Structure formats: structure tokens, C-alpha cells
Amino acid sequence: MKINRNILGTKAKPHPYSSIIIPGGATSRAVARRLPQPVALLHTATAANVCDKSSPTNMKGLFKSKPRTPVDIVRQTRDLLIYADRSPDSRESKREEKMAELCKTIRELKSILYGNSESEPVSEACAQLTQEFFRENTLRLLITCLPKLNLEARKDATQVVANLQRQQVHSRLIASVYLEANLDLMDILIAGYENTDMALHYGAMLRECIRHQTVARYVLESEHMKKFYDYIQLPNFDIAADAAATFKELLTRHKSTVAEFLSKNYDWFFAEYNSKLLESTNYITRRQAIKLLGDILLDRSNSAVMTRYVSSRDNLRILMNLLRESSKSIQLEAFHVFKLFAANQNKPPDIVSILVANKSKLLRLFADFKTDKADEQFEVDKAQVVKEIAAL
Amino acid sequence: MAYEQEDHPKLQFPLDSNSYNITAEIGAGVCSKVYTAQCLPINSTVVAIKSIDLDQSNANFRNLVGRETNTSSLLSHPNILNPHCSFTAGNRLWVVMPFMSGGSLESIISSSSPNGIQEQCIAIILKETLTALSYLHSQGHLHRDIKASNILLDDNGRVKLADFGVSSSFYKSSSVYRLGSSPFSQYWIAPEVIHSHKDYSFKADIWSFGVTALDSTKKFSETFQDMVASCLRKDPANRPTADELLKHPFFESCNGTSEFLAENLLRGLPSVEERFRAASKILEEGVGCDPNGDWASGLLLNRRMTSIIEGNGNEDEEFEVHDPVSPVESTQAVIPCDDDGEEQQPATGGRGNEVSAETMVNELMALMTSLDDQKEKVKKIINQLGVKTIDREDGLEKENARLRLELEREKEQNLKLIQVINEEDELLHQNERLRLELENEKLRLELEKLKMHISAT
Numbered sequence: 001m002k003i004n005r006n007i008l009g010t011k012a013k014p015h016p017y018s019s020i021i022i023p024g025g026a027t028s029r030a031v032a033r034r035l036p037q038p039v040a041l042l043h044t045a046t047a048a049n050v051c052d053k054s055s056p057t058n059m060k061g062l063f064k065s066k067p068r069t070p071v072d073i074v075r076q077t078r079d080l081l082i083y084a085d086r087s088p089d090s091r092e093s094k095r096e097e098k099m100a101e102l103c104k105t106i107r108e109l110k111s112i113l114y115g116n117s118e119s120e121p122v123s124e125a126c127a128q129l130t131q132e133f134f135r136e137n138t139l140r141l142l143i144t145c146l147p148k149l150n151l152e153a154r155k156d157a158t159q160v161v162a163n164l165q166r167q168q169v170h171s172r173l174i175a176s177v178y179l180e181a182n183l184d185l186m187d188i189l190i191a192g193y194e195n196t197d198m199a200l201h202y203g204a205m206l207r208e209c210i211r212h213q214t215v216a217r218y219v220l221e222s223e224h225m226k227k228f229y230d231y232i233q234l235p236n237f238d239i240a241a242d243a244a245a246t247f248k249e250l251l252t253r254h255k256s257t258v259a260e261f262l263s264k265n266y267d268w269f270f271a272e273y274n275s276k277l278l279e280s281t282n283y284i285t286r287r288q289a290i291k292l293l294g295d296i297l298l299d300r301s302n303s304a305v306m307t308r309y310v311s312s313r314d315n316l317r318i319l320m321n322l323l324r325e326s327s328k329s330i331q332l333e334a335f336h337v338f339k340l341f342a343a344n345q346n347k348p349p350d351i352v353s354i355l356v357a358n359k360s361k362l363l364r365l366f367a368d369f370k371t372d373k374a375d376e377q378f379e380v381d382k383a384q385v386v387k388e389i390a391a392l
Numbered sequence: 393m394a395y396e397q398e399d400h401p402k403l404q405f406p407l408d409s410n411s412y413n414i415t416a417e418i419g420a421g422v423c424s425k426v427y428t429a430q431c432l433p434i435n436s437t438v439v440a441i442k443s444i445d446l447d448q449s450n451a452n453f454r455n456l457v458g459r460e461t462n463t464s465s466l467l468s469h470p471n472i473l474n475p476h477c478s479f480t481a482g483n484r485l486w487v488v489m490p491f492m493s494g495g496s497l498e499s500i501i502s503s504s505s506p507n508g509i510q511e512q513c514i515a516i517i518l519k520e521t522l523t524a525l526s527y528l529h530s531q532g533h534l535h536r537d538i539k540a541s542n543i544l545l546d547d548n549g550r551v552k553l554a555d556f557g558v559s560s561s562f563y564k565s566s567s568v569y570r571l572g573s574s575p576f577s578q579y580w581i582a583p584e585v586i587h588s589h590k591d592y593s594f595k596a597d598i599w600s601f602g603v604t605a606l607d608s609t610k611k612f613s614e615t616f617q618d619m620v621a622s623c624l625r626k627d628p629a630n631r632p633t634a635d636e637l638l639k640h641p642f643f644e645s646c647n648g649t650s651e652f653l654a655e656n657l658l659r660g661l662p663s664v665e666e667r668f669r670a671a672s673k674i675l676e677e678g679v680g681c682d683p684n685g686d687w688a689s690g691l692l693l694n695r696r697m698t699s700i701i702e703g704n705g706n707e708d709e710e711f712e713v714h715d716p717v718s719p720v721e722s723t724q725a726v727i728p729c730d731d732d733g734e735e736q737q738p739a740t741g742g743r744g745n746e747v748s749a750e751t752m753v754n755e756l757m758a759l760m761t762s763l764d765d766q767k768e769k770v771k772k773i774i775n776q777l778g779v780k781t782i783d784r785e786d787g788l789e790k791e792n793a794r795l796r797l798e799l800e801r802e803k804e805q806n807l808k809l810i811q812v813i814n815e816e817d818e819l820l821h822q823n824e825r826l827r828l829e830l831e832n833e834k835l836r837l838e839l840e841k842l843k844m845h846i847s848a849t
Contacts, residue, residue, distance in 0.1 A: 151468055
């Protein structure tokens with residue numbers, strides 16, 4: 001089985017794109033490998049059987065004939081990207097040809113990483129690909145050249161980048177190491193939300209990159225955070241939804257980083273959050289924002305931030321307005337934040353006075369406040385809130 | 393695989409509702425409506441607008457808003473309906489799409505002659521749909537809602553697969569749910585697990601495709617039957633992929649064109665708007681609300697599925713009415729086809745077109761025969777419920793309780809069967825289920841009482 005693995009690791013079957021002409025830049029080794037295509041390689045199992053029983057010399061013969069390695073393909077991609085990046089003035093026909101080739105190699109990378117309809121991905125091949133990819137600046141080239149690719153190649157590239165973030169080589173995420181040294185790439189990706197054509201591709205890449213804690217920290221602490229308040233309200237729903245997903249990811253994924261960010265940036269962050277999101281005229285924005293606020297404040301790691309939030313009368317005013325919304329969904333989400341104000345055992349006097357002033361109205365509101373489905377926890381919370389308010 | 397549709401520059405459709413003048417309603421769902429409209433700033437171009445109420449359904453909101461990357465706007469295939477744009481208007485999401493004036497396959501079926509649509513037409517439509525599905529799968533997407541009402545035609549007979557409201561992408565976090573693992577272990581899960589071409593989830597779409605095919609025609613050839621049977625194999629691993637299915641003789645031999653469809657299928661049909669009005673009228677008159685009607689159509693389809701599967705020689709395979717790989721469903725709704733040879737009464741009626749009382753009774757009898765199979769399971773359940781004391785009571789009591797449970801189970805099974813087949817009648821079924829739950833609850837209470845009574849005596 002070990003031999004089989006070796007073969008799989010390099011290439012189990014003739015690659016569907018092995019007929020691609022390798023340009024002059026490719027190594028002669030790769031060209032030599034490409035030439036003969038023994039039939040035995042058509043089926044993985046057959047190839048394995050041949051190997052298991054055959055002498056080392058036969059194995060050598062097999063290796064000679066294998067198609068380009070993942071490393072070769074990464075190198076070829078990089079060469080083509082450098083070309084695409086640099087030479088806008090070369091002959092048009094040659095350029096078209098090279099761009100088509102680039103799209104093909106990106107697809108090849110994708111099929112190594114994800115497998116294709118005939119074969120499953122092989123971890124060794126993935127590891128080799130990943131290592132070569134991050135050994136040099138391929139990711140930067142790919143990101144900057146993305147607008148020059150066609151739609152299918154953009155999607156392939158996005159999937160390749162997404163996949164590479166999760167690839168472990170010797171149980172290390174080398175993508176993380178690379179990104180730490182190239183954090184400015186995030187600037188390009190985030191600015192993508194301002195470009196309708198690129199937004200969804202860059203957005204998807206960005207979300208994969210912020211899986212790495214250091215990358216998420218960089219974005220949180222950058223000036224870009226403020227831009228998200230606008231991005232998530234863009235009129236184009238697809239882009240707005242994508243930005244909202246990234247925003248949520250940033251504020252919920254890495255607990256300790258988020259807690260640190262929120263306590264350091266409390267003032268501006270929540271001022272903007274209240275005025276731009278919770279008081280937005282856009283229904284979707286309000287609904288998403290109140291839900292996310294609940295998620296943030298109810299997270300145990302953010303308890304200091306929560307205590308601070310529920311001590312502010314401005315915040316309480318905004319939450320009480322959301323409780324009065326005609327949308328049942330917003331009301332319910334608002335309740336999950338409002339309950340924190342009521343349950344606070346050290347309510348500041350101005351909070352108490354607002355609650356007292358609105359006591360009867362609130363109790364009336366909660367009297368016929370129900371969820372669609374029976375929700376025990378909700379009923380318990382509601383009873384608790386009613387008790388707290390009634391006792392004031 | 394790359395189909396470029398960028399031969400003409402993409403028009404920028406306006407992102408506000410005031411730019412559209414709604415002209416007619418052409419479709420309605422539980423939380424959504426579909427209209428035709430004119431896009432005023434673009435020469436009053438006719439468009440279709442799907443307006444989805446996001447406040448009514450949490451699931452809608454999560455699917456559409458929580459979703460990370462919009463699937464449909466990045467897809468590019470001649471058989472996939474790409475929305476022009478989407479934006480929010482109050483608490484509704486507006487999805488602006490090209491208007492497909494030929495209407496949905498569902499509406500075409502219901503307004504065609506009672507003999508159904510000729511197989512040649514069905515073949516073209518299914519082939520185009522399958523091409524779209526193959527592209528979707530190659531892009532790592534599931535459609536998850538393949539049905540006749542999502543297969544649309546324009547007046548030139550071109551076929552497009554629509555509605556990715558529930559489709560989801562493999563490359564997104566939805567795989568957490570799919571893999572059923574904790575978010576933590578999923579976080580850095582090996583990529584080949586997250587996306588695998590051998591993943592059977594793709595086969596759920598093939599199943600739905602098979603059911604859609606079967607439901608779209610009444611008379612069919614042997615190749616058609618063989619094609620559908622392959623989609624409805626119980627084990628998803630045995631179902632063909634979309635690409636493989638395209639190579640099936642049924643599709644290989646199909647070389648019809650969209651012109652053929654326009655000429656032979658669409659010509660003379662009432663307009664989409666008229667079809668919608670006719671359908672709404674039928675609904676209002678309560679035909680759709682007749683539970684027996686439901687039963688009838690569900691059983692009819694089930695019988696046809698059964699007969700097709702048997703025709704294919706898979707007699708010793710269990711036949712699940714639920715899609716076996718659908719992650720949400722339970723696997724309880726199993727109707728054994730031929731498990732204990734003696735009592736199975738397979739669909740005797742063959743593939744008749746009408747549901748007579750007699751065939752329904754036959755069908756019910758067949759279902760009843762599977763009761764014995766369930767007995768063992770029910771016994772286990774009773775034991776699990778800790779009702780051991782009953783065993784010591786006299787046999788009559790025991791038998792009674794068991795039979796009642798079995799009856800409930802049987803009802804539930806049948807209900808699930810209908811559910812799968814008639815997705816459109818979701819609401820109705822919800823009611824049914826609630827009623828069942830109530831009955832279950834009552835039964836449980838009765839059992840409880842019984843237990844108390846026993847312990848008292």
C-alpha cells in the first residue's frame with residue numbers, strides 16, 4: 001500500500017489536462033515526464049497492482065512517465081500570473097493564449113485540491129501544491145490578477161484560495177504564516193466590496209483568510225472596520241449579504257481577539273453600531289444587527305463589554321424602540337438584548353428610572369409577547385424580566 | 393465547462409422598487425409571490441420579480457440573508473436562470489429575473505391535454521435541466537429543490553433551472569450542518585472531506601430529478617422507465633451522477649431542439665398569467681385541500697415509483713419513500729418492497745393513469761402488509777418506554793396498545809410519503825403533522841394512565 005500512496009501522491013492517473021502544451025519556461029523534466037502515457041495508469045488499482053508485484057526498475061519506468069507534478073503546475077501558474085501582471089503591451093494574440101492557459105492551470109490546481117469526477121484529492125499532492133504555492137508570492141499575484149481573469153477562472157481561483165487556507169503541511173497551516181507576513185493583502189480584499197464585479201470573489205477569499213486569528217485581529221484593528229457599516233447596507237443585496245457575513249465572522253469567530261477589540265474600541269464601535277445599524281431605515285440591517293448584538297453580548301467572553309453596554313441609557317432607549325417594532329422577528333431579537341438590561345443586578349439609577357417610567361407599558365407588552373413555537377427558555381427569561389420590572 | 397454569457401454587455405438593472413411597474417401576479421408560495429413587471433428605466437423591459445417576505449419565515453431569512461455568497465449571481469450556464477439583481481424593499485427581498493414567458497414545467501403539465509405531454513418534449517426539457525444540474529454540481533453546489541415548478545421555459549422553448557433560494561454551496565459553512573460534526577472539529581477539517589466528488593449529497597438532487605421526471609408524464613417508454621429507476625435507487629452510491637445520467641440512452645437518443653418545444657409544446661398554451669389564475673381558482677375551490685386528493689396523488693406516484701423500481705429488477709431492495717441521503721429526514725419511512733416474500737402485494741394496478749377507489753384500497757393493503765415488519769420496531773419502542781409492566785398484564789391490553797402505536801406509525805409513514813412527493817402542499821402537511829403529534833400525545837397520555845393504573849393494581 002505504501003507504493004500505491006507514493007504514486008497517488010504524485011499523480012494517480014493521467015491528468016485530464018495533461019495534453020496542455022507546456023510553454024518554454026517549464027522545466028525539461030516536466031516535459032520529459034509528459035511524453036509516454038502507459039495504459040496501466042488509467043486505473044489507479046491496476047497501477048497499484050503492477051507496482052506491488054513489480055521490480056524497482058519497473059517502478060522507475062512508471063515514474064518517468066507520470067504527468068506534471070503539483071509543484072510543476074504551481075510554478076507554471078506563477079509564471080503565467082507574472083506574465084499577466086506585467087505585460088499589457090505584448091502581442092494581443094499571444095496574450096489571449098497565455099490567459100487561456102492561465103485559466104486552465106488554475107482549474108488544474110482546483111482539481112488537485114478538490115478532486116474531480118474521476119478521482120478524489122490526494123493529501124500528499126495537496127501538501128506539495130500548498131508548499132510550493134506559499135514558497136513564493138503566488139497568492140499576491142493571484143489576488144491582484146483576479147480582475148483580469150474570466151468569471152469561471154475567478155471562481156476557480158477563489159476556491160483554490162479558500163482551500164489553501166485549510167491545508168496543513170506537517171500539521172502546520174502554512175497559509176497562516178504566509179498571511180502574517182502579507183497582511184496588506186487584506187486591504188485589497190476588503191476594498192473589493194466597492195467593486196461590484198470583484199466583491200463576491202474577494203469577499204469569499206477574505207472570509208477564509210480571517211479564519212486565521214492573526215489575520216482577523218489585523219482586520220479588526222484596521223481602519224477597514226468602519227467601512228463595513230456601509231458595505232453591509234449596499235443596495236446590491238448579494239454584496240451586502242456577503243459583507244454582513246464577513247462582519248459577523250469577524251465579531252464572533254475568535255473569542256479572545258473579539259473581546260479585546262471590543263473593550264479597546266468600545267466607544268466608537270457601539271456609537272456607530274447603534275446609529276448606523278440598529279437605527280438604520282433598512283429592515284434587513286436592523287434585523288441582522290440586533291441578532292448579532294445579542295450574539296456578541298451573550299457570549300461569555302464578552303461579559304465585560306456586556307456589563308458596560310447595559311449600563312447606558314442611550315442603549316436602553318434604542319432597544320426599547322426595537323421592542324416596539326412591528327416586525328415580530330425584530331421584537332424577539334430585541335428582547336434577548338433587553339433582558340440583559342432588566343436582569344442587571346447593578347442597574348444605574350438612570351436605567352432604573354427609565355424602566356420605572358415605562359413599567360406599565362412594558363408589562364403590557366410582555367403580557368402578550370409570544371414566540372411562534374413553544375420556547376421554554378424564552379418563557380423563563382420573560383418571566384424573569386417581568387418579575388424584575390414589576391419589582392422596581 | 394465554462395459557458396460564457398457575456399456576449400452582450402450586462403445591463404445594470406436598478407436596485408430600487410420604484411423603478412419597476414408591476415403588471416400581473418404569476419405565482420405564489422407560502423412566503424413569496426412572483427410578478428411580471430416592467431423595468432421603467434430600461435425601456436420597460438419585461439421582467440419577473442420574486443418578492444419574498446423575510447419577516448414571515450425565519451428559515452427564509454437565514455437561507456437568504458445568513459447565506460454567505462449568493463449562489464446564483466456567480467453561476468453562468470445557458471440552462472440556469474440568472475437573476476438580474478436583488479435588493480430589499482421593506483421587509484421583502486426582491487429578486488429581479490428575466491421573464492420566462494413559457495412558464496414552469498408544472499404549469500405546462502397542468503394546462504396540457506389530459507394525456508400528458510409527449511415523451512419527446514419531456515426528454516428535451518429533462519435533458520436541459522440535467523445539463524444545468526451537472527454544471528451546478530461541477531461548481532460544488534446542490535440545488536436541493538429540483539421540481540417541475542422550478543423548471544422554466546421561455547417562449548423560444550429554451551429551458552432554465554431556477555430558484556436557488558434553498559440551494560447551498562459546499563464551500564460554505566453549511567457543511568457544518570451536513571457533516572453533523574461539532575463546529576470545532578469542523579473548523580480545520582480536511583478539505584477533501586468538505587468537498588468530495590464522491591459525496592452522496594449530490595445524489596439527493598438526482599433523486600429529486602427522478603421524481604420530477606416521473607411526475608411529468610403519464611405514459612412512458614422503457615428507456616424512460618430505466619432512466620427514472622436509476623435515479624430512484626435506494627442506495628445513493630448506486631444512483632448515477634448528473635454527468636453519467638446524461639449518457640443514459642434516454643438522453644443520448646434525445647436530440648430535440650428548443651424550436652421543437654416552442655412548436656410542439658408551447659404553441660397554443662394559455663399565458664403564464666392565465667395559467668396562474670386557473671391554478672389559483674382550483675385551489676380556491678378546495679380541490680387541493682381535499683386530503684383524499686392528496687392521498688390519491690401521493691399513492692399514485694408511489695405506486696408508479698414502486699412499479700418502476702420493480703420493473704428494474706431491484707426487487708430485494710428496500711424502497712424508501714424518503715430521499716435516503718437528505719440530511720434532515722429521518723429514515724423511518726421505509727416501505728419494504730419484498731422483504732418477506734409471502735405478503736408483499738406490489739402495485740397490482742401497473743401504471744394506470746387513474747386512481748380508483750379499488751387501486752387505492754390495494755395500495756393501502758400493500759402498506760398494511762408492511763405492518764408486521766414494523767411490529768418488531770414498535771415492540772422495541774414500547775420496551776424503551778419502560779412499559780414492561782404491560783407485559784405482565786393480560787394480552788388484550790398489550791395488543792391494544794401496540795396496535796394503536798402501530799397504527800400511528802403507519803399513519804405517520806403514509807404522511808411522510810405524501811410529504812415527500814407533494815412538497816407544494818407543505819402547509820397542509822404541517823397541519824396533519826400537528827394533528828398527529830396531538831394524537832401521539834394523547835396516546836402517550838393514555839399509556840401513562842394505563843401505567844398508573846397498572847401500578848395501582
